[in-house]
Amino acid sequence: xxxxxxxxxxxxxxxxxxxxxxxxxxxxxxxxxxxxxxxxxxxxxxxxxxxxxxxxxxxxxxxxxxxxxxxxxxxxxxxxxxxxxxxxxxxxxxxxxxxxxxxxxxxxxxxxxxxxxxxxxxxxxxxxxxxxxxxxxxxxxxxxxxxxxxxxxxxxxxxxxxxxxxxxxxxxxxxxxxxxxxxxxxxxxxxxxxxxxxxxxxxxxxxxxxxxxxxxxxxxxxxxxxxxxxxxxxxxxxxxxxxxxxxxxxxxxxxxxxxxxxxxxxxxxxxxxxxxxxxxxxxxxxxxxxxxxxxxxxxxxxxxxxxxxxxxxxxxxxxxxxxxxxxxxxxxxxxxxxxxxxxxxxxxxx
Ligand SMILES: [Zn+2]
Numbered sequence: 001x002x003x004x005x006x007x008x009x010x011x012x013x014x015x016x017x018x019x020x021x022x023x024x025x026x027x028x029x030x031x032x033x034x035x036x037x038x039x040x041x042x043x044x045x046x047x048x049x050x051x052x053x054x055x056x057x058x059x060x061x062x063x064x065x066x067x068x069x070x071x072x073x074x075x076x077x078x079x080x081x082x083x084x085x086x087x088x089x090x091x092x093x094x095x096x097x098x099x100x101x102x103x104x105x106x107x108x109x110x111x112x113x114x115x116x117x118x119x120x121x122x123x124x125x126x127x128x129x130x131x132x133x134x135x136x137x138x139x140x141x142x143x144x145x146x147x148x149x150x151x152x153x154x155x156x157x158x159x160x161x162x163x164x165x166x167x168x169x170x171x172x173x174x175x176x177x178x179x180x181x182x183x184x185x186x187x188x189x190x191x192x193x194x195x196x197x198x199x200x201x202x203x204x205x206x207x208x209x210x211x212x213x214x215x216x217x218x219x220x221x222x223x224x225x226x227x228x229x230x231x232x233x234x235x236x237x238x239x240x241x242x243x244x245x246x247x248x249x250x251x252x253x254x255x256x257x258x259x260x261x262x263x264x265x266x267x268x269x270x271x272x273x274x275x276x277x278x279x280x281x282x283x284x285x286x287x288x289x290x291x292x293x294x295x296x297x298x299x300x301x302x303x304x305x306x307x308x309x310x311x312x313x314x315x316x317x318x319x320x321x322x323x324x325x326x327x328x329x330x331x332x333x334x335x336x337x338x339x340x341x342x343x344x345x346x347x348x349x350x
Contacts, residue, residue: 042070045090048183052237053087060305060330061087067325073292073311075326076214080222080297080306082243083231085181088215093310095181098189098211102286103149103270103316104295105170105207107224107258110142112169113157114254121257127152146261147269149285149316151205158204163195166204172249173220173230175212180232180246187213206288218308221283221295225303228253263300270316271296274324279331281324285316292319298327305330 047065049057064075064087074093077086088094113119119142127137131151137144145153158166170176176191189212195203202208212220215233223230228249234241262282265271270285271294282303283296292314297303307326309319 044070045074046092048088048091048235049086050235050237052239054238057086057238060326061089063329064307064326065089067322067329068309071311071314073309073314073319073322074214075310075322076218076306076308078218078222078233078306078308079238080225080303082241083219083222083229083233084238084241084243085215085218085233085235086305088235091183092185094214094308095183096185096187096213098187098213098216099291099310099312100289101207101210101212101217102288102291102293103151103206104212104217104284104286104293105203105210106146106149106154106205107220107284107295108170108173108175109154109158109161109166109204110146110258110261111173111224111253111255112161112165114142114256115169115252116161116165118160119157121260125153125156142257143261143264144269146258146284147264149265149270154205155201159201161200161204163197163200163203166200167191167193170210172253173223174246175210175216175220179213179215179219181215182234182236186215187211189213189216207286214308214310217293217295218306221297221308222306223249224255224258225297225306228255259300262296266296266300266320271320273317273321274327276324276328276331279327281327283320283323285320287314287316290314292316294319294323296320296323298331 045065045068047061049061060077068075068089075089076094121142124139124141126139127150129136137148137150140150170191175189178186178188192209219233230246232244232246262284266274266281271283274281279298280300281296281298282300283294286293290313292311294309297306307323309323311319
């Protein structure tokens with residue numbers, strides 16, 4: 001055997017021995033990392049209610065916190081008629097973190113399209129594919145497009161509007177600036193100043209480039225529900241609360257067809273996991289970039305509460321299931337809840 005060959009064999013044997021010696025310690029390190037992960041459980045999210053919060057506010061917060069559990073996300077509960085925040089679960093996320101609102105942004109595009117007379121609730125567009133549903137939704141109107149969250153429908157409307165007008169309505173609905181909530185650390189979110197013409201469609205269906213906090217979406221949906229008042233949200237007890245308007249949507253703003261789309265989303269569309277026979281829930285889902293959203297309210301025919309749920313990672317499906325569980329718990333025990341009159345009960349099966 002030549003000397004170099006002998007040397008190679010010796011080096012190989014030494015390396016093999018070294019690896020054999022090291023293997024147990026690598027495995028031990030892996031085991032101890034696994035143990036450490038098990039030993040430090042994800043903490044439950046923080047819950048924020050106002051000092052002197054009513055038993056009802058506290059109950060909403062407790063139920064929402066328990067429903068979110070150890071998942072990453074946030075819940076905002078708001079009175080849509082005053083902008084009063086009943087409870088915040090994971091407030092640092094709900095107020096301080098902005099994420100792509102995904103298809104919840106279609107609400108903005110719908111209001112812009114209606115008000116600028118680009119569409120009516122009856123306007124139909126044909127979805128031939130390029131949608132999340134293969135091979136497309138066919139010819140559908142605004143209500144169904146909202147219910148099933150059809151992408152080509154809103155891409156078309158956004159392109160017809162142009163970005164200037166989409167941005168204008170996003171700002172009118174409070175996006176792109178802080179809400180002025182009485183809490184520190186608020187994020188302003190983002191609405192781009194300009195986008196290239198070829199990006200308008202995708203922005204209109206997926207909110208690409210836009211970010212919003214869960215709180216901003218609660219204010220936005222409240223404005224839709226209450227007929228156009230954009231409130232400064234405040235965490236405060238109900239007793240003696242005086243609502244503070246930031247502005248009203250201009251006269252002539254059209255919100256027709258939206259509510260029906262929100263109800264149909266829960267009954268037959270993208271948010272069927274929020275279906276609860278005890279209360280009529282309505283809302284809009286969003287799924288993208290590992291974010292799951294559901295911006296919702298109940299009872300649908302006489303909204304008493306707006307709930308925005310965010311899950312990360314999540315989908316519109318899981319976020320609406322989370323909201324569904326909160327509504328279900330709250331409304332099942334409505335007899336003992338001050339603030340949710342029994343008249344809001346719905347016969348099972350309706
Ligand atoms: Zn479609």
